Amino acid sequence: MSVEQILQPYCYAALVTIIAISLYGIVRGASLTKKLIALTIFGDTANALMIYVGYRFGEEVFAPVMPTFEPSPSEIAWFVSTAVDPVPQCLVITAIVINMAITMFLAFLIIQAYRLYGTVSVKKIAKLRG
Amino acid sequence: MSGRDVVIGIAAALLLLTIMVVVLSGGTACTPSTEIRRLAEFYLKHCINLYNKTWWTSSPAAVTSMLWDYRGIDTYYETSVFFLAIIGGVALFRVVEVKLGAGGREEKKELGLSLIVKTSTRIVFLLILIVAVSVALHGHVNPGGGFQAGSVLAVGPLLFMAAFSRRFLEDRLKLDRAKCVALLTIGLILIVLVIASPLVVGGALMQNQPKYWLPKSPWGYLTHVGPLELSGTLFFLDVAEFLVVSFGFTLLFIIVSIPEKEFRRLLGL
Numbered sequence: 001m002s003v004e005q006i007l008q009p010y011c012y013a014a015l016v017t018i019i020a021i022s023l024y025g026i027v028r029g030a031s032l033t034k035k036l037i038a039l040t041i042f043g044d045t046a047n048a049l050m051i052y053v054g055y056r057f058g059e060e061v062f063a064p065v066m067p068t069f070e071p072s073p074s075e076i077a078w079f080v081s082t083a084v085d086p087v088p089q090c091l092v093i094t095a096i097v098i099n100m101a102i103t104m105f106l107a108f109l110i111i112q113a114y115r116l117y118g119t120v121s122v123k124k125i126a127k128l129r130g
Numbered sequence: 131m132s133g134r135d136v137v138i139g140i141a142a143a144l145l146l147l148t149i150m151v152v153v154l155s156g157g158t159a160c161t162p163s164t165e166i167r168r169l170a171e172f173y174l175k176h177c178i179n180l181y182n183k184t185w186w187t188s189s190p191a192a193v194t195s196m197l198w199d200y201r202g203i204d205t206y207y208e209t210s211v212f213f214l215a216i217i218g219g220v221a222l223f224r225v226v227e228v229k230l231g232a233g234g235r236e237e238k239k240e241l242g243l244s245l246i247v248k249t250s251t252r253i254v255f256l257l258i259l260i261v262a263v264s265v266a267l268h269g270h271v272n273p274g275g276g277f278q279a280g281s282v283l284a285v286g287p288l289l290f291m292a293a294f295s296r297r298f299l300e301d302r303l304k305l306d307r308a309k310c311v312a313l314l315t316i317g318l319i320l321i322v323l324v325i326a327s328p329l330v331v332g333g334a335l336m337q338n339q340p341k342y343w344l345p346k347s348p349w350g351y352l353t354h355v356g357p358l359e360l361s362g363t364l365f366f367l368d369v370a371e372f373l374v375v376s377f378g379f380t381l382l383f384i385i386v387s388i389p390e391k392e393f394r395r396l397l398g399l
Binding site for chain 2: 009013016017019020021023024027028054056063064065066067068069070071073076079083084085086087089090093094096097098100101102104105107108109111112115116
C-alpha cells in the first residue's frame, strides 16, 4: 500500500469538510457577495473531488492522452492499464467554464441589486418595502 | 447563538458525515485504486483504435474525444447554458448604450497604470494569444481544447482593461460589445453547422467517423489532411468552442467594467 493510498481518507475528509463549510457559508452568509464567494468555493471543491475520484494509483500513471497516432495493440493495452480515468476530467472541463459564467451572471445580479437598493445585506434587502 | 444557528450547525455536520460515509463505503462506485471504471476503459480502448474502428474517434486525446464525440450532446447543452448565462448578463445591462468619450473631458484623458505595467501587459498579451491559439488548435492531439483555450484568451482583454482602460480596448483594439456578440454567434453557428453537416450526406447527427452499424453512413470526416491531424469533427468543434468561450468571457468583462457613474445616470438613481 503506497503512501497515497494511506492518505486517501484524509484527502476525502479535507474536501468534504470544505464542501460542508462552503454550504454553511451559502446558507448563512450575511451578504450576497459572501454567499457568492462561498458558492465558488463549493463549485471548485466539487470539481477537485470529482477529479480525485477519477485518479488511479500505481507504479506508472499517465494523463489520458495516447503518445502516438498509430498505436499497436500492445500500446493500446498499456494505455488502458496506465491512464487515469478520463470521465471526471471531461465533466470538469465544462463544469469549470459553466461555473465561471454562472458566477459572472450572479455577480451582475448582485451589482444590480446594489445599484437599486444600495445594499447587499440579505436582511436589509428582505426588509425593503415598495 | 440562537436556536436556528444550532439547527444549521447540526445539519451541516450531518451532511458532512453522510457524504463521508457514502464516499468511504464505495458510493462513488470505484474510489481511487489501481483499477478504473469499465466505462473509462471503453473510452481509453476505443478513442484511437486502428484495429477496431467501430467506435473510434481518431483522436489520441481521450478527454477531447469524449467531450465532442462520445458525450457530444452533453457538451452541446453545456455550451447552451454558457450562452444563456451570457445572454442573461447582456439583458440585465441592455439599458446601457455607452458611447465612451461622450462622458466629459476628464474621461478623454488616457489614464491607466504606469508605463512599465503597460509595456509588460503588451508583451504578456502576445504570449497569452500564442498559448491560447496553440491550446485550441492542438486540442484533439494534446491535453487542451476549446474550453481551456477560451478561458486562457479571455484573460488578455481583462489585463488590457486593468492596465490601460476600457476605452483602449474599444477604440484601439476595436473590440466592442457588438463585435464580441458577433464572434460568439459565429462560433455557435459553426458548432451547429459541424454537428448538422453529416445529415446532408445521410449520416447521423453529431457523427464524426463512419459508423458501419448504421443503415446508411459510409461517410465520415477526414482524420487527417496530409501530415496535419484533424481527428474529424473534433478540430472544428474545438476552434468553434474557442471562439464562443473567449468572446463570451470578453463580453462579460466589458459589460462588468461599465462605469458606475454612467449607470446611475441612466437608471435615474
